[in-house]
Amino acid sequence: MPTPALQCQAVRLRFGEVLALDDLTLDVTAPATGLLGANGAGKSTLLRSALGLIRPDAGSVRVLGHDVTAERSEVRRRVGFMPEHPCLPVDMSAQDVCVHLARLRGLGRRDAVRRTSEVLFAVGLEEERRRPLGTYSLGMQQRTKLAQALVHGPELVLLDEPTSGLDPAGREEMLAIVRRLSRDLGIRVVASSHVLDDIERTCDEVVVLRAGRLAAQRPVRSEQGAAGPVEISVTGDVAGFAAALHPVAEAHGVRLAPGPTGDLALSASPDAVLDAVRDLAVARGVGITRIRSAARGLEDVVVDAMGVHGG
Numbered sequence: 001m002p003t004p005a006l007q008c009q010a011v012r013l014r015f016g017e018v019l020a021l022d023d024l025t026l027d028v029t030a031p032a033t034g035l036l037g038a039n040g041a042g043k044s045t046l047l048r049s050a051l052g053l054i055r056p057d058a059g060s061v062r063v064l065g066h067d068v069t070a071e072r073s074e075v076r077r078r079v080g081f082m083p084e085h086p087c088l089p090v091d092m093s094a095q096d097v098c099v100h101l102a103r104l105r106g107l108g109r110r111d112a113v114r115r116t117s118e119v120l121f122a123v124g125l126e127e128e129r130r131r132p133l134g135t136y137s138l139g140m141q142q143r144t145k146l147a148q149a150l151v152h153g154p155e156l157v158l159l160d161e162p163t164s165g166l167d168p169a170g171r172e173e174m175l176a177i178v179r180r181l182s183r184d185l186g187i188r189v190v191a192s193s194h195v196l197d198d199i200e201r202t203c204d205e206v207v208v209l210r211a212g213r214l215a216a217q218r219p220v221r222s223e224q225g226a227a228g229p230v231e232i233s234v235t236g237d238v239a240g241f242a243a244a245l246h247p248v249a250e251a252h253g254v255r256l257a258p259g260p261t262g263d264l265a266l267s268a269s270p271d272a273v274l275d276a277v278r279d280l281a282v283a284r285g286v287g288i289t290r291i292r293s294a295a296r297g298l299e300d301v302v303v304d305a306m307g308v309h310g311g
């Protein structure tokens with residue numbers, strides 16, 4: 001198990017009357033994790049706490065195994081941050097900003113220039129790197145913010161709404177770059193978003209925050225895959241069919257029960273059990289009208305967790 005990118009233990013953080021993080025306990029270990037939540041759910045507050053930019057009132061935050069409060073400079077060295085809002089000086093070029101920030105983060109001049117060329121190339125800005133940022137499109141400004149987060153060679157980047165305000169083409173470009181970070185470059189990613197689709201396309205796991213609390217944490221792709229729970233609708237002698245199937249299911253560690261929407265529910269559907277379902281149906285003259293996955297889709301889980309329906 002790799003060192004968690006981010007660990008929160010009972011973190012509470014209050015802004016006046018607003019409890020932005022409410023006893024948040026969380027372990028983020030996936031190569032790329034998406035933080036999803038409605039406006040005000042606490043995503044930015046969590047990312048800023050992870051950098052030590054704001055300090056929780058209670059609890060602890062560790063990043064890559066380091067305590068953010070006690071080892072702040074270590075954390076800053078290993079982590080890059082892309083803030084949500086514009087923060088770069090409009091009269092400087094992307095080249096100058098990146099070199100300057102790389103030097104501030106401890107790189108020598110030669111390394112700072114070399115790394116700047118690499119990251120501006122990686123985000124597709126090598127051609128325009130000497131133009132003032134004020135002349136950049138929003139997409140180019142976002143990519144510059146990402147480049148500066150990468151320039152000192154961090155192990156982890158925290159991206160606050162990397163696709164915010166981008167048009168469809170800019171969004172596609174940004175999503176492709178973010179996906180490459182963890183998949184091809186081995187840089188761990190924690191990225192916030194309002195959009196599940198962005199997270200599904202760039203991350204391995206989704207963490208849903210709701211009112212400063214952990215509402216759900218799920219892999220983006222179910223490990224159960226095609227062998228997950230199923231419900232089976234049967235015509236004919238359901239009880240006899242279930243009794244015949246029971247020993248086979250049990251032998252494969254699969255629970256068999258009456259189904260809430262079909263006639264039978266299987267807790268998993270390994271091939272051997274599905275083969276037995278079909279063979280027994282033929283042998284007993286039972287008709288199988290439907291086999292459907294009973295696994296809840298990621299979207300259902302996320303919608304519930306976000307309380308989108310007012311829950």
Ligand SMILES: Nc1ncnc2c1ncn2[C@@H]1O[C@H](COP(=O)(O)OP(=O)(O)OP(=O)(O)O)[C@@H](O)[C@H]1O
Pocket residue numbers: 015016018019020037038039040041042043044045046194
């Ligand atoms: N500096 C601050 N002063 C006062 N309240 C703040 C401050 N920063 C955040 N908050 C409040 O804390 C709560 C969490 O805000 P946060 O920005 O972390 O949410 P978010 O999930 O990032 O939302 P968004 O998607 O809108 O960016 C909100 O109610 C917000 O108004």
